[in-house]
Amino acid sequence: MKVIDIKKLDKVYNDSEVKVHAIQGIDLSFEEGEFTAIVGPSGSGKTTLLNMLGGLDRPTEGEIFIAETPVHELKGADLVDFRLRNIGFVFQAYNLVPVLTARENVEFIMQMQGIPAHKRFERTKELLTQVGLGDRIDSRPSKLSGGQQQRVAVARALASKPKFVLADEPTANLDSKSTENLLDIMEKLNKEEKITFIFSTHDQRVVKKARRVITIEDGKVLSDVKK
Amino acid sequence: MIIQISWKNVWRNRTRSLIIMIAILLGIFGGMFLLAFMQGMTEQRLSSALKTEVSHIQIHSEKYLENNDFNQYMTDISAIDEYLSTDKRVQGYSTRIIIYSLAKTSEMGAGVRITGVDPENEINVTDLNTKIIDGSYFENTRGMPIVIGEKLAKKLKAKVRKKIVLQVQDTSGKTFPSAFRVAGIYKTTNTAFDEMNVFVRNKDLRELTGFNENNAHEIAIYLNNRENVTAVENDLESIFPAFTVESWSEGNAILAYMSEAMDQYLIIFILIILFALFFGIANTMLMAILERRKELGMLMAIGMKRFKVFRMIMYETIFLSLVGAMLGIIIAFLTITYFAKNGLNLSIWSEGLEAIGYDPIVYFQLDTSYLLQIVVMVIITGILASILPAIKALKLNPADALRIDN
Ligand SMILES: Nc1ncnc2c1ncn2[C@@H]1O[C@H](COP(=O)(O)OP(=O)(O)OP(=O)(O)O)[C@@H](O)[C@H]1O
Ligand SMILES: [Mg+2]
Numbered sequence: 001m002k003v004i005d006i007k008k009l010d011k012v013y014n015d016s017e018v019k020v021h022a023i024q025g026i027d028l029s030f031e032e033g034e035f036t037a038i039v040g041p042s043g044s045g046k047t048t049l050l051n052m053l054g055g056l057d058r059p060t061e062g063e064i065f066i067a068e069t070p071v072h073e074l075k076g077a078d079l080v081d082f083r084l085r086n087i088g089f090v091f092q093a094y095n096l097v098p099v100l101t102a103r104e105n106v107e108f109i110m111q112m113q114g115i116p117a118h119k120r121f122e123r124t125k126e127l128l129t130q131v132g133l134g135d136r137i138d139s140r141p142s143k144l145s146g147g148q149q150q151r152v153a154v155a156r157a158l159a160s161k162p163k164f165v166l167a168d169e170p171t172a173n174l175d176s177k178s179t180e181n182l183l184d185i186m187e188k189l190n191k192e193e194k195i196t197f198i199f200s201t202h203d204q205r206v207v208k209k210a211r212r213v214i215t216i217e218d219g220k221v222l223s224d225v226k227k
Numbered sequence: 228m229i230i231q232i233s234w235k236n237v238w239r240n241r242t243r244s245l246i247i248m249i250a251i252l253l254g255i256f257g258g259m260f261l262l263a264f265m266q267g268m269t270e271q272r273l274s275s276a277l278k279t280e281v282s283h284i285q286i287h288s289e290k291y292l293e294n295n296d297f298n299q300y301m302t303d304i305s306a307i308d309e310y311l312s313t314d315k316r317v318q319g320y321s322t323r324i325i326i327y328s329l330a331k332t333s334e335m336g337a338g339v340r341i342t343g344v345d346p347e348n349e350i351n352v353t354d355l356n357t358k359i360i361d362g363s364y365f366e367n368t369r370g371m372p373i374v375i376g377e378k379l380a381k382k383l384k385a386k387v388r389k390k391i392v393l394q395v396q397d398t399s400g401k402t403f404p405s406a407f408r409v410a411g412i413y414k415t416t417n418t419a420f421d422e423m424n425v426f427v428r429n430k431d432l433r434e435l436t437g438f439n440e441n442n443a444h445e446i447a448i449y450l451n452n453r454e455n456v457t458a459v460e461n462d463l464e465s466i467f468p469a470f471t472v473e474s475w476s477e478g479n480a481i482l483a484y485m486s487e488a489m490d491q492y493l494i495i496f497i498l499i500i501l502f503a504l505f506f507g508i509a510n511t512m513l514m515a516i517l518e519r520r521k522e523l524g525m526l527m528a529i530g531m532k533r534f535k536v537f538r539m540i541m542y543e544t545i546f547l548s549l550v551g552a553m554l555g556i557i558i559a560f561l562t563i564t565y566f567a568k569n570g571l572n573l574s575i576w577s578e579g580l581e582a583i584g585y586d587p588i589v590y591f592q593l594d595t596s597y598l599l600q601i602v603v604m605v606i607i608t609g610i611l612a613s614i615l616p617a618i619k620a621l622k623l624n625p626a627d628a629l630r631i632d633n
Binding site for chain 1: 239522525529625
């Protein structure tokens with residue numbers, strides 16, 4: 001089943017003096033259960049594409065359907081709520097709330113979804129155990145390594161039971177051991193929990209793990225290979 | 228959880244938060260301290276003026292007030308007399324005969340205001356009997372006693388038991404000199420008053436001038452509680468429409484202005500403090516938001532609604548303001564309570580205070596209503612100061628904020 005369908009997507013950054021045509025007419029679709037890497041040189045448009053898939057940025061032209069919802073038509077609070085209930089985000093710089101513990105970081109998003117407290121706690125524990133941090137649930141981000149923080153971020157992305165998880169260069173700040181560890185966890189979640197992952201990367205070892213690799217350059221799809 | 232996050236965020240930059248909290252604390256403390264000091268000082272000045280000079284309410288005939296004409300006295304005051312002696316709100320009242328005239332000793336002469344009083348009634352209205360610095364309050368019975376102010380005594384070179392001649396007018400308009408003997412010399416905090424006012428017995432004036440028992444120029448009333456002034460005044464006005472009833476503030480524009488002007492100064496002063504707080508708080512929070520753009524962008528990206536972000540920043544600002552404000556209020560309250568009881572003695576610093584009618588020991592005073600107003604105003608300032616930073620946070624675009632490197 002298709003989770004994402006994008007048609008004739010175009011993005012032009014107009015705010016600075018020079019116009020940047022970051023995405024140029026991309027047609028793509030993503031199936032449930034995918035484990036997909038988006039690769040391409042710096043400035044090719046990976047972040048721009050992911051931002052639009054995640055409803056963080058608005059396309060200049062074209063359409064984005066997520067589970068049949070025309071996301072390009074959503075606005076304001078509706079769009080925020082759509083992200084909250086349908087999309088998981090993992091960022092390059094982990095971006096946890098530093099004043100909250102691992103558990104609270106994961107719980108917070110569930111609270112925003114209105115999930116009752118007793119269910120939240122159980123699920124948080126389960127998720128943090130799945131990413132191998134069952135014993136660190138009450139640690140603050142500053143007490144965790146980069147790899148551990150990114151695993152908390154993955155747990156947080158999954159907390160809202162999203163249709164898919166978008167990760168923009170999730171391993172870029174990690175050493176090779178943490179990278180491997182994080183990818184193993186993502187792969188396991190993909191296989192066992194059927195979580196759909198779409199991530200961008202520069203790292204060849206990460207690309208190798210992907211079952212579909214989309215290469216973009218100058219805002220266009222250069223190749224789309226399924227293994 | 229938003230409240231919890233906001234509270235924790237307050238302590239993220241501990242030094243900065245503490246500095247602004249201390250600034251708020253000092254602002255509030257300083258403001259309240261000065262407020263209580265000034266209120267105490269004004270109140271002392273006012274109550275001493277009322278107690279020594281003015282009293283709470285005065286009754287005259289309408290014409291008398293126009294030019295203090297001796298012949299414009301009130302007739303048939305027995306009904307007022309009876310009414311005042313039964314009203315529970317009245318602490319004391321004094322019936323007075325007043326003559327503007329001349330006082331002379333063998334050395335000098337001066338214009339004076341002669342007030343005839345019944346000493347036993349007068350002590351329930353004014354506290355002049357406690358201001359005697361030489362001699363006594365009408366206890367010298369040899370001849371007709373007179374009590375004069377220190378300033379006038381110096382001017383006339385008069386002493387206790389010395390003779391003073393007053394030019395007295397009788398009801399038929401004839402004036403003649405009559406000799407009084409100085410029984411006592413008083414000194415108030417107001418030298419202008421001391422120079423102008425001399426006091427003699429009604430009994431003596433009546434004999435000299437043929438003034439009827441039922442007539443008087445002035446009835447001065449002192450109440451048990453100053454707050455009843457308007458009520459008693461209104462009652463008297465409706466029962467005795469033939470006379471002119473004036474409260475202290477109507478009859479004494481300067482005194483009324485003093486207490487009103489003080490209120491206005493205080494308001495301006497408080498506004499300045501609140502302004503400073505406003506900018507301090509708003510600036511601190513704007514800095515905090517600038518540093519946290521990426522995190523706020525992330526929260527919006529993963530699904531935190533703008534309204535919640537707005538609330539989170541508001542709470543944080545309010546917490547930041549309240550910690551310092553509450554501490555400031557508590558410390559100020561304790562300090563004020565101490566000085567309200569023990570007084571702050573200013574004579575070490577300023578010797579001139581007495582010369583202008585102020586007591587050098589200031590007993591602080593702060594109405595609870597003021598205290599409440601300050602608390603409310605600080606909270607409102609905190610909320611107002613939080614609006615700008617919160618709006619700034621609202622304007623963040625998550626996609627842009629996430630691209631910021633840090
Ligand atoms: N807010 C913006 N305003 C103007 N131009 C932008 C903006 N964001 C991105 N761009 C431009 O759009 C193009 C695509 O940028 P994007 O960040 O999507 O590339 P990327 O593939 O993610 O690169 P990297 O690998 O360095 O992260 C680049 O030329 C970039 O300079
Ligand atoms: Mg990028």
